[in-house]
Amino acid sequence: MSVRTKIFSAMEQIAEEQKVTLPPLQDNLSLNETGFDSLAFAILVARLEDELGVDPFTIAEDAAFPSTLGEFVRAYENVPA
Amino acid sequence: MFPPDSIALRHYLGQGPKDRTISDARHSVSLTDIVEFSCLAGRCCDLSGRSVLIATSRQLLSALAMIELDGVARRMLLCPPDLDWERLQALVEQAGIDTIVTDRPLSGSRAGKYTVIGIDLPDRRATRRTVDHATEWLMLTSGTSGLPKIVRHTLDGLAGAIIAEGPARYGDATWATFYDIRRYGGLQIFLRAVLGGGSMVLSEPGEAIAVHVARLRAGGVSHISGTPSHWRKLLMSGATANFSPRYIRLSGEIADQAVLDGLAQAFPHASIGHAYASTEAGVGFSVDDGREGFPAHLIGRNRDGVEMKVVEGSLRIRSKRTARAYVGADAPPLADEEGFVDTGDIVELRGERYHFVGRRGGIINIGGLKVHPEEVEAVINRHACVQMSRARSRRSPITGAIVVADVILTAGTDEKCHETIRAEILTQCKDSLAAWKVPAVIRFVERLEVTAAGKLARTDA
Numbered sequence: 001m002s003v004r005t006k007i008f009s010a011m012e013q014i015a016e017e018q019k020v021t022l023p024p025l026q027d028n029l030s031l032n033e034t035g036f037d038s039l040a041f042a043i044l045v046a047r048l049e050d051e052l053g054v055d056p057f058t059i060a061e062d063a064a065f066p067s068t069l070g071e072f073v074r075a076y077e078n079v080p081a
Numbered sequence: 082m083f084p085p086d087s088i089a090l091r092h093y094l095g096q097g098p099k100d101r102t103i104s105d106a107r108h109s110v111s112l113t114d115i116v117e118f119s120c121l122a123g124r125c126c127d128l129s130g131r132s133v134l135i136a137t138s139r140q141l142l143s144a145l146a147m148i149e150l151d152g153v154a155r156r157m158l159l160c161p162p163d164l165d166w167e168r169l170q171a172l173v174e175q176a177g178i179d180t181i182v183t184d185r186p187l188s189g190s191r192a193g194k195y196t197v198i199g200i201d202l203p204d205r206r207a208t209r210r211t212v213d214h215a216t217e218w219l220m221l222t223s224g225t226s227g228l229p230k231i232v233r234h235t236l237d238g239l240a241g242a243i244i245a246e247g248p249a250r251y252g253d254a255t256w257a258t259f260y261d262i263r264r265y266g267g268l269q270i271f272l273r274a275v276l277g278g279g280s281m282v283l284s285e286p287g288e289a290i291a292v293h294v295a296r297l298r299a300g301g302v303s304h305i306s307g308t309p310s311h312w313r314k315l316l317m318s319g320a321t322a323n324f325s326p327r328y329i330r331l332s333g334e335i336a337d338q339a340v341l342d343g344l345a346q347a348f349p350h351a352s353i354g355h356a357y358a359s360t361e362a363g364v365g366f367s368v369d370d371g372r373e374g375f376p377a378h379l380i381g382r383n384r385d386g387v388e389m390k391v392v393e394g395s396l397r398i399r400s401k402r403t404a405r406a407y408v409g410a411d412a413p414p415l416a417d418e419e420g421f422v423d424t425g426d427i428v429e430l431r432g433e434r435y436h437f438v439g440r441r442g443g444i445i446n447i448g449g450l451k452v453h454p455e456e457v458e459a460v461i462n463r464h465a466c467v468q469m470s471r472a473r474s475r476r477s478p479i480t481g482a483i484v485v486a487d488v489i490l491t492a493g494t495d496e497k498c499h500e501t502i503r504a505e506i507l508t509q510c511k512d513s514l515a516a517w518k519v520p521a522v523i524r525f526v527e528r529l530e531v532t533a534a535g536k537l538a539r540t541d542a
Contacts, residue, residue: 017507018516038448042479043521050522057478065479 003052003076010047014040027070034069054079089152089212090236090275091116097252097278104300105141106285108202112275118203120145121182128154128198130214131180134173136160138184140262140283142200144271146182151236152212154180158219158231159263162286163533168228175409176219176231219408220265222360223333223534232360232404232415239268241402242356242364243276245385251277251304254328257297259284259307259315260535265360266333270306279304290318298324306330306356308535309340313469316340319492321347330367332356334536335437335455338373339462345371361415362422363402365389373459374436390421395441396428397421427453443539445473448480452518454539457484460513461520464506466490466498471529471537472520486520489529499525 001009008025011034015022020035036044049055056075057065066072094101094112101112119125120142133154135146143159150157158176160169173181173195180196181187187197218239221229256274260267262283274281282300284293294315297305305326307315312331315321329344329351336355344353356367357375365387368375380389387400399421407415416422425442428435439453457472469489477483490502503523510519530538 017511038479039483039517042447042477042483045479046475046477046483046485046521055478058476 004073006051007044007048007073007076010044010051011036014043014047025069027068027073029069031067031069031072048076052076088236089216090272091148091151092212093248093276093278094148101278101280103141103144103274103281103283105139105283106288106296107139108141110141110145110203112280115145115148115203119149119205120200120203121149121198122201123205124198125149125153127196128180128182130155131196132176132178133157133180133182134160134169134176134178134195135263136169136181136183136185137200138162140267142184142202143263144281144283145203146200147271148275150182151216151218152214154216155214156217156219156233159221159268161221161261161263161533164221164229171228172221172231175412217405220263220268220360220404223264223532223536230412231408233406233408234363234404238363238402238405240272240276241386241400242269242358242367243273248273248277251279254279254304255282255300255302256280257282257284257300257302257305259305259311260333261286261533264534265358266306266308266535269332269358269364270304270330273304290315291320294318294320294324297326302326304328304330306332308333309336310334310469310531310537311535312340312344314531316343316347317468317489317492324348326351329353330356332358333534335439335459336373337459337462339459339467341371341373357396357426359424359426361404362398362424363400363404365396365398365400365402365424372434374431374434377430377433377435380435388421391428391430391435392423394427394429396424396426396435398424445482445484447477447482447484447517450515450517452484452515454484457486457510457514457518457520460510461486461488461506461523464502464509466494466502467506468492469529469537471539473539475522480517483521484518485522485524487524487526487529489527490525 018040045055056079066075094116099113102109103112131154135143135157137143182198182200184200218234219231256270256279258267258270262268262271282297282302303326309331329348354367354369357365366379390397403422404415425440427438427441429438439455443454444451454472458470461467461470467488468491470486472484472486474482475485506523532538
């Protein structure tokens, strides 16, 4: 499973738990439009860290939090293995 | 200094049945005729007015030393087993100790300026002793980080709750506790045995639960106490069969409904009570109705000499059972100006009952919203497949922290059910807790660490 697929599947799981209806997941989707609040993103980042072994937003000191879903996915894809 | 009406511990030994004993895994000592013996090679007279550290390898020897020294020494500091010498030395300085009673060899440099008196099982006739001191009982707090604080109690204060209940009520009891008797919770049980005319079976460090329970059964233990963590471990062990105490007591941590129900199921014939006590605040109250929390009417009234109030969410207690003071040069005041001890335990009124939600210092801050790990655990523990759980803080780049939970499932839970159980626990949490208190991640683990004081280890607290 690709990183992208894992991220999408974790988001769908959290959306179901949080009773959030996700719009179609596309790269240009603004994170604001996902319906996720900061708590949902905190949960997502924690679970992805457990699954992928990395938290790109804590590693890089000056990492700006992404604004689109595409940027969010790339933050995980670009972490050196 | 010389209170004529002061009653020393050993005066209680003539009461009750004639076959009273105190035992550990290796020895059983008669409590009935111990007054005529000495465990200090008859040197008890030398200890009159001294400030004594009792540092023994076995609880049994500490018990005998307490009996022999109460009313004789100026003060005695009870040393729990898990203290290293460096930390102990700092505490000994603070407490102004001049004499060490121990069964361990002390090298010259360590013995130094102290008089060292050896202790062993009682075998020599004691010289007649008189009670000439109201001995101060010094105990250490059970905090996990840094140097513990020393608190000063009197026997009257320590025994306050026992006297209020009428000690004779337990005349035929054989007591046991999972605690070490050199800690407050364990000492309460030791005093119940001595004051009430009963016997006692001591715990043994490192002893397997099944072996311990076999010893409790063989010793005829009828009354037994421990922390909820101790009890969860016992329930998990499956070693409860054929053990049927009449009285089960929980203290030292929050007794949630799940552990109370679990005990009621495992011990259908026992009466089950949970007590609120701490080394500093003494015994506040005990609750025997099988429900978590305590009735709201206990607050604001003077009941058996105990007054309680809730200020800024935390329980405050004023009574003669609280410790008298912290000991040491820079010791902070133990009570406020009105004599109330702030327990640091946060309570919440729900209907007619107060519930404990956690420690003030243990709060997790999630983007400014607060949660006590204990309130999350109480909800998780309600799931039928959960034996024990620990909620803790995990750093988050988004909210600063989030709640995660480590969960031990009951033995024999099929791994195939893990995902279903995880979803059920989450649903349960969502139904009873605010969104930020619901664990972001639930991990199933084999074990959770319990501290030497019998409490769930909270490294992030």
